[in-house]
Amino acid sequence: MNNPVPNGAWFTCLPSCETQVPCGTGRHTVRWEAGSLDLPSHPDAEGELVLAALGGDKARCIEVAQAWARHVDDLSVLAIGPRGPADQIAIDWDDVLAAEQADSSVTGPPGPARSTPMRLASQPGPTLARAGARQRQIGEERRKAQRRRNDVLSLLALGYGFQVRLIGQVAAAHAGRDGGEQVRPALVAAITGRLAPVAEEWLGIDPDQVVVSLHAGRSWGSSELTGYGADRRLRVSLPAGWLASVWACGLARVGRHLIVAVQEPGWPTARVLGLRAPGADPEPLVVQGSPGDVPHWEAYE
Amino acid sequence: MNRERAETYLRLLAEAELRDPALASPPAPGSADAPFITAPITLTRAAWALTAVGALDLQTAEAILADVELAVATRRLPEVAVRSPAGPHLGPRLGPRRFAGGRPLARMSHLMPSVPAPAPAAAAADTAPPGGPTQPDGPAQPDGPGRYVPVGQMILFHDELISGELDLMSYAHTAAGARFTAAWRTRDPLGSRHHDLPPVDAITVTDDRGQRYDLVFATKGRPESTCDLTLRPDPPADIGWLEITAPGEQAVRVDLGRRAERPEPQISEINLSIGEHLLNRIAERLLVLAPEYQVNWHSPLATTPPHRAQLAGLVTNVAAGLGATIAALEAAEVLSPRSPVPARLAALCASLRIDGHGITAAPAPDLPEPWLSMLTHYHRRKPETATAGDGFAALAAALPELEGIRLVLLGLHNFDGGTWMDTLALGQLPGVQQGALGLDMAFPLSMWIRDGAGRWHAARPAGWYHEGGEATFTLRLTPPLTRSCSWIDVLATGQSAEVRATVPLCWGYRP
Numbered sequence: 001m002n003n004p005v006p007n008g009a010w011f012t013c014l015p016s017c018e019t020q021v022p023c024g025t026g027r028h029t030v031r032w033e034a035g036s037l038d039l040p041s042h043p044d045a046e047g048e049l050v051l052a053a054l055g056g057d058k059a060r061c062i063e064v065a066q067a068w069a070r071h072v073d074d075l076s077v078l079a080i081g082p083r084g085p086a087d088q089i090a091i092d093w094d095d096v097l098a099a100e101q102a103d104s105s106v107t108g109p110p111g112p113a114r115s116t117p118m119r120l121a122s123q124p125g126p127t128l129a130r131a132g133a134r135q136r137q138i139g140e141e142r143r144k145a146q147r148r149r150n151d152v153l154s155l156l157a158l159g160y161g162f163q164v165r166l167i168g169q170v171a172a173a174h175a176g177r178d179g180g181e182q183v184r185p186a187l188v189a190a191i192t193g194r195l196a197p198v199a200e201e202w203l204g205i206d207p208d209q210v211v212v213s214l215h216a217g218r219s220w221g222s223s224e225l226t227g228y229g230a231d232r233r234l235r236v237s238l239p240a241g242w243l244a245s246v247w248a249c250g251l252a253r254v255g256r257h258l259i260v261a262v263q264e265p266g267w268p269t270a271r272v273l274g275l276r277a278p279g280a281d282p283e284p285l286v287v288q289g290s291p292g293d294v295p296h297w298e299a300y301e
Numbered sequence: 302m303n304r305e306r307a308e309t310y311l312r313l314l315a316e317a318e319l320r321d322p323a324l325a326s327p328p329a330p331g332s333a334d335a336p337f338i339t340a341p342i343t344l345t346r347a348a349w350a351l352t353a354v355g356a357l358d359l360q361t362a363e364a365i366l367a368d369v370e371l372a373v374a375t376r377r378l379p380e381v382a383v384r385s386p387a388g389p390h391l392g393p394r395l396g397p398r399r400f401a402g403g404r405p406l407a408r409m410s411h412l413m414p415s416v417p418a419p420a421p422a423a424a425a426a427d428t429a430p431p432g433g434p435t436q437p438d439g440p441a442q443p444d445g446p447g448r449y450v451p452v453g454q455m456i457l458f459h460d461e462l463i464s465g466e467l468d469l470m471s472y473a474h475t476a477a478g479a480r481f482t483a484a485w486r487t488r489d490p491l492g493s494r495h496h497d498l499p500p501v502d503a504i505t506v507t508d509d510r511g512q513r514y515d516l517v518f519a520t521k522g523r524p525e526s527t528c529d530l531t532l533r534p535d536p537p538a539d540i541g542w543l544e545i546t547a548p549g550e551q552a553v554r555v556d557l558g559r560r561a562e563r564p565e566p567q568i569s570e571i572n573l574s575i576g577e578h579l580l581n582r583i584a585e586r587l588l589v590l591a592p593e594y595q596v597n598w599h600s601p602l603a604t605t606p607p608h609r610a611q612l613a614g615l616v617t618n619v620a621a622g623l624g625a626t627i628a629a630l631e632a633a634e635v636l637s638p639r640s641p642v643p644a645r646l647a648a649l650c651a652s653l654r655i656d657g658h659g660i661t662a663a664p665a666p667d668l669p670e671p672w673l674s675m676l677t678h679y680h681r682r683k684p685e686t687a688t689a690g691d692g693f694a695a696l697a698a699a700l701p702e703l704e705g706i707r708l709v710l711l712g713l714h715n716f717d718g719g720t721w722m723d724t725l726a727l728g729q730l731p732g733v734q735q736g737a738l739g740l741d742m743a744f745p746l747s748m749w750i751r752d753g754a755g756r757w758h759a760a761r762p763a764g765w766y767h768e769g770g771e772a773t774f775t776l777r778l779t780p781p782l783t784r785s786c787s788w789i790d791v792l793a794t795g796q797s798a799e800v801r802a803t804v805p806l807c808w809g810y811r812p
Binding site: 145156189 | 313317
């Protein structure tokens, strides 16, 4: 039986979460709530951005919010971010600062553009011009790579609660689009990487034996267990939205059930569809969450 | 070819590798990659193979590897990372190293061929004799160059400071100009060998119409023992002979009307997938490396002396990740699951005592004849067999076009224990040569030489020189020739066809 799954905000099953970020001389709160990042210590973030554009310092909190906005549909977040609570990412703000300092020692501090061109004994030839253009291109690529990496490190430094919420955001962004073959490989890998450890806990199956395909359609998907021994495979077809509405909300496994869809999202109570065994029809369950970075859920009897 | 499956395979391989708890451990102190965190080798090999066959674009492959490197780095615990032999003064974090500082993360572009050079073949092809490649080394055509003549003459020279010889192996006249391909050697007045260049400025060259030419000496990136002697100005296409007078010697007349007597090359269609072609080339690389590093394959690697074990490491490094490479090619549907090549590779690795390759196919009971010939050579402890003495053979043979490249063999010589075949390539030539694993990705052919005794020798490019839309290079034969046979069989294999040509050799010997 394939129960239709309702549309709805993917984060309805997630409570808000917050963390402290070193900003200026102190530490400020950064909060995630209902799919948005909130900076209570910077009520006029727009104004601060204008000042920063005029040469003032940009607050770390604002840099983090900008990084978040830049990566809400970045598939690399799925490739780098955590696969589950046991997958510990060891990044804190010291690491972020160290990486930024390493960059400035390599590329040097940004300075004003040279106003007077250097005089050359002769006009540069086309070869020299090409070499200069290539050098500038390499420098630009390096700066982009450094900024991207520092963005990701900052977002990871926010902690596990924010990491999974960003993963949910990215998955939800792509679940609503038909990205075709450009995004399917990344989504299949992202679901596999997160479903495999859950399936190991659920069935005791080797994570390498979990095979995921991307499900398209209104139903939740499908599952089956095939083969024996080394040929044993758990084949699961799930939509990209599973990563957001189920996994990121901490619902992937509740008791002895693998949760495959959320029927009635809510916090702290929700109604979900759970599989007791591969190939079985999913059962509706009412679940109750207890607070945490990512909530822990128990099924109502 | 299935590009989506190729990318999916690589990303799933990355997921599997990231589940490996060993990734959270730091590199061994002092190991080559200790300063940086890199993607697992199975992943980089699979990525390289998929890009090499065109199933994955470089940008995507680099992005995947960069994400994996960052994922690995962020999971490496800082308290583990600080355990450095340099001591605790480094501080509690290893940020700059952990995140590679300003180093660009995974880059594969330097391992791949660049955009092909402009095709030079048009001029040569346009002027090729009627019948095209079947009579490529005939006399010059009236409407342009494309002339290859075996020579086999020694030009001696001597004055009060230097003596020596130029061993002319062939004359070639193409769109890029006319030149002799020659081996050379110089000696000082006491007879000791030294490295001064031959006095080409003092050599006079005159054609059958009385026109005089200068000779321009250039090694063009090849081994020191070989050179091109280019004629300036460019001579007419149909000259009959050239008379060469070197200091202290009589004039020597070089007959350019001579034709190579040889059977026509045989072209046959084959049907290798691009994945099989790549695996075959990896196998040839393994076969070539084994004697190069003189590894004693008869004793287990663990018991070999340290320097030999280190050299063997280069061989095992080529084999590392082969299982993932094969699986990646299968996922991309450029290698059939029923292909015999993976089983042959497994048999080759077993024969060379290489472990850790990850190939799941059972070793094949039979191997291609050239592979077997080389393996037999090693296993009979033949690598140290004395090679043929220094010498050169006149040779001029143009092979039919394969994979967009037309090869012209212009000489063969033994020097310092090695055997080299001087070659010209015309056609679609990529500009960058070295690929991963030391594979020359610019050279899309598999080349084998069978000597008169029936032994096979792998022929791989060693140094290229691009000029005027042509590429001059030498093929190094492994193992070297052990005797001066009177003919060789050349087997050139592309993806869709192979060429077999029997080429007579006319040897000249040094005094």
